[in-house]
Amino acid sequence: MLKTIRKIINWTGDRKSRLYWGFLWSFLHSMFTAMPIMGAAYILELMIKDFNGEKALDPIWALRAVMFMIAMVLGRFLFAYLRATFQESIAYEKTAEVRMRVGDILKRVSLGFFDKNNAGEILGAVTTDLSVLEMYSMKMTDVYVGGYISAFTMVLCISFFRWEIALIAIVGIIGSAVFLHILNRRSCRNAKVHQAAQNNLIASVLEYIRGISVVKAYGQEGVSADRITNAFNAHRKINVKIELDYVTANCLHQLCLKLSSVGIAVAAALMAVNNVISVSLFLMFCIFSFVIFAQVEQINNAAHTLELIEATYEKLDRIERVDFIDEASRDKKLHAFDVHFENVCFGYDRRRVLDNISFTIPQGTTTAIVGPSGSGKTTVCNLLARFYDVNKGRISIGRTDIRELKCDSLLSNISMVFQNVYLFNDSVINNIRFGKPDATEEEVIDAAKKACCHSFIAKLPQGYQTVIGEGGSSLSGGEKQRISLARAILKDAPIIILDEATASVDPENEYEIQKAISALAKGKTMLVIAHRLATIENADQIVVLDEGKIVQKGTHEQLMNKEGLYNRFVAIRQKAESWSIA
Template sequence: MYKAVKRIIAWSGQRKSRLYAGFIYSFFHTMFTALPIMAAAYGLSLILEDRNGAAELTSAHILSLAGFVLFAVAGRFWFAYLRAAAQESVGYETAAEQRLAIGAALKRVSLSFFNEKSAGEIAAAITTDLSFLELFGMKMIDTVVNGYISALTLVFCLSFYNIWISLIAAAGILLSALFLSLLSKKSWKNAPVRQQAQDNMVAATFEYIRGMPVVKAFHQSGVSREGIARAYRLNKTISEKIEKNFVPYNCLHLLALRVAATTMVLAAALFTLNGTMELPIMLMTAIFSFVIFGQIESVNNAAHVLRIIDAVLDKLAGIEAAAYIDQNGRNIEPSAYDIRFQNVTFAYEQRAVLKKVSFFIPENTTAAIVGPSGSGKTTICNLLARFYDVDQGSIAVGGVDVKTMTCDSLLKNIAMVFQNVYLFRDTLRNNIRFGKPEASDAEIIAAAQKACCHDFIMALPDQYDTVIGDGGCTLSGGEKQRISIARAMLKNAPIILLDEATASVDPENEHAIQQAISSLVQGKTMIVIAHRLATIQNADQILVVADGCIAQQGTHEELLRQEGVYKRFLALRQAAEGWSI
């Protein structure tokens, strides 16, 4: 439990000095809480002495006591304010910083990281887990550290009046801490299980929502809901089990504190009866017995919450520790934009996808990649963009090995127009502007016009300010692709990676889009995953990928003269789509 407290303090990074300042304010806050009670006891003893005739109670006594109490109350509120101001926003500030840091880190990890961790798991870490940490992290610091500071400060104050009473209070605190450590051991064992159950629940919910179109199309609501219901049931069962484990230790912890409080009052009464304690001190002890354990009573909840926080911190550390794909990269500006694959071998996990692939694309030329589905065409583009690193061989742009470049300096030179280019839940204007953040409205409109999306955008109710759904789900496939072409136009990068994907293009606009693509690629080096015969024919070279290898390479005419995959592939495509050469 205390290890988790230390981790929260470490998590707060540069802000930890504010936490330490908060601990000092907490000490003074407690001192100022104790002072009015001590002053009241002193006032009572003056009244009793006045009654006995031992000393006279003057109005000056009463006024100075009242002034002292007012000063103590004001001091108490002042230190409570200082503590809150120092500590309470630390969690929110640190979490906000960490969210940005994780966002930046995710941009730089290999995409294989997203195979290992589901989108739901990562989303849960950045949203619910970090929210939990920002909300409860500082509360736990307050409950545990400030709670013990407060209790021990009051024990210290009591020791000036009666050492035995302060020892009873200290014993109560120690005994409750023992039960808390047992409770904490249980929580420590259960919290990761609960964390996993919650992650599964988020991932199942995420998948259910994302897969809704498929669920509806296949009338599979029963099957898909079963998965999500199972995740919810498991979470409920685990939470109930944890609560049951929690109860006995919680009762023992509270019992220790209540027994200590009662024993303090009984001992004070006995000391008063045998004349070793004055009545006002006994009354003061009775009041202290109510307040001394107040804050540490709720440490029981902290044990469980702290374990969850510990698991959350582990999870966040796991995401942040993911190796940056470009951690040894430098910001390099290639002097040319030719592309060379040299004996590139690559596997997703264990499955070999590309085997010793070599080719060269001169600057300002177009290479069309053709080949059967699953042969590795998209993988070639993903490797060039360094979404993954090659296992063997090398990829160079303008003679510079992409492994020596940072992702930013490499991707600055590449624009992608893929079937599944992601559009954000934002305005169309901002989605296009993604290609060039500093672009003016006029540039955005010009790019949209060239990419044949200006007309459909102007027909929408809010035109360029229309907000589109997640992933562009409120647009048709063709519209999404045209937006992504506009985005690429605006970026004006020297290398274009294009997945032609004519399937999603509106036939009416196909010609215009082809024109748009032609103007997009002028003077650029382009790799196109080609589907249209015209693109294939017009390419400067065709790379025929089959089974992870470059089976054939050459111009359309050269390849037509050879017997091989290309000729067979072309015949099949022609038959399927009614082409004629």
Template sequence: MIGTLKRMMTWCAPFKKRLYVGFLFSFINAIFIIIPVALTGYVMKMILMQMADEYAITLEDVLFVLALTVLSVIGRYVFTYLRSAYQDMIGYEVATQKRLELGNNLKNVPLSFLQKHPTGSLTSAVSTDLQFIEMHGIKMLDTIVNGYVSSILFLLIMGFYNWVIALISVIGLLGSYFFLNRISQKSKQNAEEYQRSRNVMTSATLEFVRGIPFVKSFKLDGLANEKLHHAFEKAKNINIKIETDFVGPNQAHLITLKITSIFIVMSSSLMALEGMLELPTMVMFIILSFTMFRGVEVMNDAMHILKVIDETFDKLEQIELSSKLRDEVKDIEVPNHTIRFSNVSFQYGSEKVLKDLSFTIPENQTTAFVGPSGSGKSTICHLIARFYDIQEGVITIGNVDIQTMSAESLLKNISIVFQKVYLFNDTIYNNISFGKPDATYKEVVEAAKKARCHDFIIKLPNGYNTIVGEAGATLSGGEKQRISIARSIIKDAPIIILDEATASMDPENEHLIQEAILELVHGKTAIMIAHRLKTIQHADQIIVLNKGETVQQGNHDKLLSEEGMYRQLVESRKKVETWTLKGDGNYE
């Protein structure tokens, strides 16, 4: 518990002044809670003294008691409000900061991290996990701190009047703490499984929603529902287990406090009968016995929630401290845009993908990479953009090692057009200007014209203000690809990477995209990956890869005149492009 509280305090460090002021207000609030109890004893003492003709209650006494009672009521409301005003917003403010930090971290982690962590886990971390902390963290922190602070205050008052009653209270609190600790231990055992089940449930739900068209087309409703049902069932079971494990220690914790209250009542009454305790003090102790443990009683939920929060902290820290790209980087301006690979080797896990590669991509020229699937073409593009860090060798741009460059200074020089285009659920205008946020309307339209997408955009009902839907769902594949090219054109980066940008285009869209690509790469250092001959034959340089190694290098005419893999690939491609389906269902 103490460790989790420390983590919470560290988490709230930017707002620690407000946090501590909130604790002070909680302490003052506890004093105002005690005032009516103390007044009860005081009033009873005056009544007994008057009955014994030892004192005469005056109007001033009545007004004094009334004033203190009103003050205590007002004080409780005022300081409860002040505590809430100072503390309750901290969770939301810190969670917002953490979400932004996580976003920045996720921008800089290597793709291997994203491949190891399912989308559901990362989505859960940024949304539901942080939401859980922002909604419950500060409240639970205040519940525990205020619970023990108010109990200590009550104990000091009891100890001032009678140390025996105070000792009984201490024993009761220690017994309660033992069972609260059991709740904490049980919650710790279940928290990891709870977190895992929630991640699985989120991932299964996202996968189900995204795969609905596929599920329907293959009539796999039962299989998909079974997987989703299993995730929900697992989440239900762990929640039931949490509740089951919680009941026993929780009831023991509450019973311990109630028994302690009974012992305080009995002891106070016996001591009063023996003349060891004044009647007003006995009444005060009896009232205190039913109020002093209220702050501790509600700690049962807090102990459980804190352990879930602790597990959530572990998960968030794992993301924050994940294997980021190296931090010893600077904002560097490169003198030119010639790219060199020098003895570069790279592997995914234990699988070596690139083996001691060395080549140069000259500035302002187009270099195409060809080779069989799995030869390392896309990996090279990912390494240039530093989506991964290499294990051996050096990659330079303008003779500057890219591993010494910050992500911003590197990527401002690079635009990438992927085969699988991603558009944001926003307007076409904003999707294009994403490449240059301060672009004018004229610049956006000019980029769209160069990318051959202006004509179809202006035919849409809202033109450039048309919302494209999630991942561009309202547009065709060719339309999305041309918008992504417009986005790269407006960015005007000196290095262009085309990773299978025309791989799955239909003939109607292909010529438009080819024209858009020519506009995009004009005067740039271009890296192109493509299988189609017409896409690569005019490249200044073609590098042929096989199993992570360079096997040929030259232009189209040179490579075609040589015996080797390039000629084989071209001939195979020509055969594929001339295939036709015969009437009997066979190919020729």
């Protein structure tokens, strides 16, 4: 636990001084908890002497003692308030910074990072795990550090009266610490298993929600429910195991403290019977025996939580140590926007996808990439956007290798329209404005008109202020695609990447999208992946890929006059487009 406490203290960074001030307030809070007990003993001593006729009770001294106790009680609440003010907000401030930093990291890593790490683990890191840090790091630090500060402060106060009583308290604290260490070791083993079960649960729930339409379509509710039920059961079992591991060591920890409390009371009683101490001191020690270990008893609750925090730090450390794809890059303003692929090779793990491809997209022209599924078309787009880095060769824009550019610097020059459009759970205007956050409403509407989506947006209940639901669930595929094109038009980047933007839309929507693409393409360097002839036949250049290699290159007319893959592709597309149900 000490190791984790040190990590928490170091994690606070430039807020560390506030944490230390919190420890000071905890110490003073403990002092002001102990002093009223001693004050009560003093008043009781005066009352006993007055009752026995040894010394008359001085009302002024009694009043002073009462005022002293009231001041101590008020001081106790003051220092509790100061500790909370200085410490409690640290975790929330720091966690907000970490979330922003993790968001920046995820933006700058290769997409391969997401292929190698499941969504549940990443989502768990930035939500559940960071919530543990947010809610419990300061509380558990205060329970652990404040608990021992409180106990040893009271032991110090007791030692001024009888060192023997203080020694009994110290023995109890040491005994409980031994069993807390055992509890900590068990919690350490369980924390990572608990976190893995939790990540698996999150991933299973995500998969179930994302695939619910497929599950219903194939009538596999039972099979899918079994998977998520198994994840729930695994999570339940590890939680039960944690509780069972916790019980024995926790009971022994509590037993040491309770025996020590009884020992203090018994020792004080024996001393009082033998006239070693007064009745008032005996009563004071009895009161101390009830309160001295109150905060130490709570440390058992911190053991497992601190190990969860330790596991969270390890997970965050793995994320923060990941290599940025643009680590050695810099911000640079581009002035030319011709694109060059030079002897580019790329593969996912050991599977080669692109093999030594070279082509140029002159500035202001359109190049279409054509080829069968799995030929590497989408990979070409991903490499140009630098979602991955090439294994060999280079990609340059205006003769600047894109590996020299920071991701933000590169992507500020690129607009992308994907086949599967993602819209945010926000208003239509904000979804379009995502392409240019500072755009005026007039600019947004102008972009929507060019993307041929203004008319259907105007018919929505609140027009541009209509909230469209997560993923654009309330819109059709064609409508979402046109809003995506409006984003790209609004961004007005010099390079456009279209990844099968018309692949899954009906003819009416395809016509509207083609008009939007024409508006988008004016004066831009464009890379297009498409299967439909209307999208590619007017391209300035067509690059035909097969098994990761360029097998043909030219205009539509040039390639149609040659035997080859493109000619066969066009014939198949024409046959497919003329197909109808008899």
